[in-house]
Amino acid sequence: MKIEFQNPTAEKLYSKLLEEAPDLYIAPKRVERRGILPCGFGKGGTCCRNCNMGPCQIVEGVEELKGICGADASVVSARNFARLVAGGASAHSDHGRIIARAFYEAVHGKAPLEIRDKRKLKIVANALGVDTNLSEQEILKQIADKAFQAFSQQEGELILAHRAPRPLVEKWRKYKVLPRGIDREVVELIHRTHMGVDQYYKNILLGAARCALADGWGGSMIATELQDLILGTPKPIKARVNIGKNVIRKDMVNVAVHGHDPLVADALIEASRDPEIIEMAKKVGAKGVNLVGVCCTGNEVLMRRGLPIAGSSIQQEVVIATGALEAMIVDVQCIMPNITQIANEYHTAVITTNPISMMEGAIHVSFNEKHPLETAKEILKIAISRFPKRDPSKVYIPNDTVEIVVGFSHETIMYIMGGRFRASYKPLNENIINGRVLGVAAIVGCDQFRVKENIQVELAKELIANNVLVLTTGCSAIKLGMAGLLAPEAAELAGPGLREVLEAIGCPPVLHVGSCVDNSRILIAATEMVHTGGLGNDIYELPTVGCAPQWMSEKAVSIGMYFVTSGIQVVFGPNFPTIKSKKTTHFLFYEIEKYFGGSWRVASTANEFANIMIDRINQKRKALGIDKPKPRILYDMAMRRALDEARYIPPFHKLDYFGSVEMKQAVS
Ligand code: SF4
Ligand code: SF4
Structure with missing residues (x-):
C-alpha cells in the first residue's frame, strides 16, 4: 500500500527513514496499515462508553438502537462533544496554571523570572480587577493572586470575561453561561456528562459553552497575558520555518523544543548561551547548541525570540529523522509517543520535563521553575553527550527553510495599523467599511496525518485574493509559514484592496498571532474592533x-466553541464530531446562533471552506449596510459619525501600553 505524505519535506525525510528502517512504523504508515477505518459511530459522536453497560452504538431515530439506558443520539453526541470541550479547556487551562504558578513564585522572589514587559502590567491588572494605582510590586502580587482565584472561584463571574463587549456579557448572563472559576466549569461539565446526569442535549451544550468560555476568556487568556508579562509581548520579528541547513545545523548540537509550555524553552535558550555549555559543546567538536521549535512551544519562542521553527505537529517525527538532532525536549500536549521509537533509530534523546507528561523510552528531567537555568543546563548536557554518537552517514537535512515575519500580538496589530500615537483598530475598521478589506478570517488549530490536502494554504490564498485579512495560530500558522504566506512579499497574492492596505503598513497578508492559547488574543482583537466603532455593537456583527x-486535538473543539459562544462562526473540517445526530448538530449549526450570534459549520475542501467563510463575511457586511462598493469615498458620513461618536481610546493607551501621558493626550 502506497504511503502518502503531507508535504515534500516530510516525504523526503520519511522516505530516507524508511530506507534505513523499513520495518519502523511512522504515523503516515500507521494511517495506511491500520486496516481498521475510523468507526462511523465514534467519528460522528454516537458511540457511548460512559458506563459499563456499553459501549453503546446509537442510531438516531431507531428506538432499539438507543443506549441500554435509553440515551438517544442527541444525548450521547452532546455528551461526547461536551467532553471534548472539557478536555481541551482543561489542557489550555492547566497550561495557564503552570504559568500562573511560575508567575506567583517569581513575584514572591522564589523563582528568578523577571517581568520583561512592564508596559503590559496595568493592562493585565485592569483586566483582572487589580487597582492600577498600587505600587508595581503590589500590582504584581495581586495579579498573581487574582490569576489563581480565576481557577478556584466557586461562585460569581470570571472577571476576565468582563473584557468582552457588554451586549455579549449580557447574553452570557441571560443564558447562564458566564463562567465561574475555570476548574469548577471543567469539573462540572465532566460531572454533568457522567452516566445519568444531564440528559437534555441543549442543556449539555450550554454547559459546554460555559466551560469553553472559561477556557478562552479564562485559562488560555491567563496563559497568554502572564506569558507576555514574564517573557515579553510578541513584536514583529524575522524568523525561519521548516527544516533546512540554517535551522538544523550540521556543526552544532541540535535540540528541538516541542509541546506548549514556553518556560522550559525560554530557559533552554538562556542555557544554550551559558559559557559552560558552549565550552562543553566545543569539547565534543560542536560549535555550540542550536535550538529549534516544533508545534506550539515552537510558536511561543518563535513569536518572542525569533527561534527558528522546524515544523508543525505533523513534522515531529521527521525532525528526528534528519539524524542530526541530539535531543527532543518535550513538555505538554500534542507529543506523539511514537517519537521515542523514531529516536531509537538514531542517537537522539527524548527528554520529558513535566511530571504529568512522561513517556516510556524517554529520559525524565523535571523542569524546576525555581531553578530554570540549572535544569536547562542539565538537559543540554544530556544533549551534548549525544553529539559524538551522531552517525554522519545518517544525516540528511533538506534545504526547505522559508523566511517569515511573525509576532503579531493584538497590541502589535494595533500599533502597525495606527502607529505609536494612534495605535488602534480604527484604520482596519475604516478599510473594512470602505471595502478595501472585505473582512477578517482566522485559520487556526492543528494539522494531522489523516488529511493529505493542504487545505489551510489553498484556503488562505483564496481568502486573501478576496481581500480578506487572515489571522492564524497554532500548527496552521506553521503550515502557512512553510507555504510562504507569512512573508510581506505574499501581499502580491492579495486582492487589490487588501494589497493596498498591506503595502502601506508593510506586513504580510497572513498574520501569525501565536500558539493555541493565543487564540485568546483574537477575542481581544475582535472586542477592540467592536469598541473602535463603525462595525456594530457586538462581536457577532463584525465581518469576521x-x-x-484539520482539527485534531480536543483543544480545537474548545477553541471553536468559545469563538461560537463569543459570536463568531467557526468552520470545522474535515469532519464534525456530532454529525451522526441531526438534533445536536442542528443546535450547534443554527439554534446556538440565536443565543450568542455564532455558529458551527463543516467543510472538507479548501473551496468549500472559502465559500462558506466569504459568504459569512458578505452576510455580515450586508447586515451592517457596507456591502455596496463606495468608489472614491473613504467612508460615508454615517460611518464617520459612528467612528467619531465612539471617540474610543483603547485602554492600552490609558493604561500606558503605548507610552507616556503626552502620548495619551496626542491620541485623545
Ligand atoms: S450511559 Fe447509556 S448509552 Fe452510555 S454506555 Fe451506559 S448504557 Fe450505554
Ligand atoms: S495546533 Fe493542534 S496540533 Fe498544533 S500544537 Fe496546537 S493543538 Fe497541537
Missing part, C-alpha cells in the same frame, strides 16, 4: 469568521 480545517 474562523476555521480549523
Whole structure:
C-alpha cells in the first residue's frame, strides 16, 4: 500500500527513514496499515462508553438502537462533544496554571523570572480587577493572586470575561453561561456528562459553552497575558520555518523544543548561551547548541525570540529523522509517543520535563521553575553527550527553510495599523467599511496525518485574493509559514484592496498571532474592533469568521466553541464530531446562533471552506449596510459619525501600553 505524505519535506525525510528502517512504523504508515477505518459511530459522536453497560452504538431515530439506558443520539453526541470541550479547556487551562504558578513564585522572589514587559502590567491588572494605582510590586502580587482565584472561584463571574463587549456579557448572563472559576466549569461539565446526569442535549451544550468560555476568556487568556508579562509581548520579528541547513545545523548540537509550555524553552535558550555549555559543546567538536521549535512551544519562542521553527505537529517525527538532532525536549500536549521509537533509530534523546507528561523510552528531567537555568543546563548536557554518537552517514537535512515575519500580538496589530500615537483598530475598521478589506478570517488549530490536502494554504490564498485579512495560530500558522504566506512579499497574492492596505503598513497578508492559547488574543482583537466603532455593537456583527480545517486535538473543539459562544462562526473540517445526530448538530449549526450570534459549520475542501467563510463575511457586511462598493469615498458620513461618536481610546493607551501621558493626550 502506497504511503502518502503531507508535504515534500516530510516525504523526503520519511522516505530516507524508511530506507534505513523499513520495518519502523511512522504515523503516515500507521494511517495506511491500520486496516481498521475510523468507526462511523465514534467519528460522528454516537458511540457511548460512559458506563459499563456499553459501549453503546446509537442510531438516531431507531428506538432499539438507543443506549441500554435509553440515551438517544442527541444525548450521547452532546455528551461526547461536551467532553471534548472539557478536555481541551482543561489542557489550555492547566497550561495557564503552570504559568500562573511560575508567575506567583517569581513575584514572591522564589523563582528568578523577571517581568520583561512592564508596559503590559496595568493592562493585565485592569483586566483582572487589580487597582492600577498600587505600587508595581503590589500590582504584581495581586495579579498573581487574582490569576489563581480565576481557577478556584466557586461562585460569581470570571472577571476576565468582563473584557468582552457588554451586549455579549449580557447574553452570557441571560443564558447562564458566564463562567465561574475555570476548574469548577471543567469539573462540572465532566460531572454533568457522567452516566445519568444531564440528559437534555441543549442543556449539555450550554454547559459546554460555559466551560469553553472559561477556557478562552479564562485559562488560555491567563496563559497568554502572564506569558507576555514574564517573557515579553510578541513584536514583529524575522524568523525561519521548516527544516533546512540554517535551522538544523550540521556543526552544532541540535535540540528541538516541542509541546506548549514556553518556560522550559525560554530557559533552554538562556542555557544554550551559558559559557559552560558552549565550552562543553566545543569539547565534543560542536560549535555550540542550536535550538529549534516544533508545534506550539515552537510558536511561543518563535513569536518572542525569533527561534527558528522546524515544523508543525505533523513534522515531529521527521525532525528526528534528519539524524542530526541530539535531543527532543518535550513538555505538554500534542507529543506523539511514537517519537521515542523514531529516536531509537538514531542517537537522539527524548527528554520529558513535566511530571504529568512522561513517556516510556524517554529520559525524565523535571523542569524546576525555581531553578530554570540549572535544569536547562542539565538537559543540554544530556544533549551534548549525544553529539559524538551522531552517525554522519545518517544525516540528511533538506534545504526547505522559508523566511517569515511573525509576532503579531493584538497590541502589535494595533500599533502597525495606527502607529505609536494612534495605535488602534480604527484604520482596519475604516478599510473594512470602505471595502478595501472585505473582512477578517482566522485559520487556526492543528494539522494531522489523516488529511493529505493542504487545505489551510489553498484556503488562505483564496481568502486573501478576496481581500480578506487572515489571522492564524497554532500548527496552521506553521503550515502557512512553510507555504510562504507569512512573508510581506505574499501581499502580491492579495486582492487589490487588501494589497493596498498591506503595502502601506508593510506586513504580510497572513498574520501569525501565536500558539493555541493565543487564540485568546483574537477575542481581544475582535472586542477592540467592536469598541473602535463603525462595525456594530457586538462581536457577532463584525465581518469576521474562523476555521480549523484539520482539527485534531480536543483543544480545537474548545477553541471553536468559545469563538461560537463569543459570536463568531467557526468552520470545522474535515469532519464534525456530532454529525451522526441531526438534533445536536442542528443546535450547534443554527439554534446556538440565536443565543450568542455564532455558529458551527463543516467543510472538507479548501473551496468549500472559502465559500462558506466569504459568504459569512458578505452576510455580515450586508447586515451592517457596507456591502455596496463606495468608489472614491473613504467612508460615508454615517460611518464617520459612528467612528467619531465612539471617540474610543483603547485602554492600552490609558493604561500606558503605548507610552507616556503626552502620548495619551496626542491620541485623545
Ligand atoms: S450511559 Fe447509556 S448509552 Fe452510555 S454506555 Fe451506559 S448504557 Fe450505554
Ligand atoms: S495546533 Fe493542534 S496540533 Fe498544533 S500544537 Fe496546537 S493543538 Fe497541537
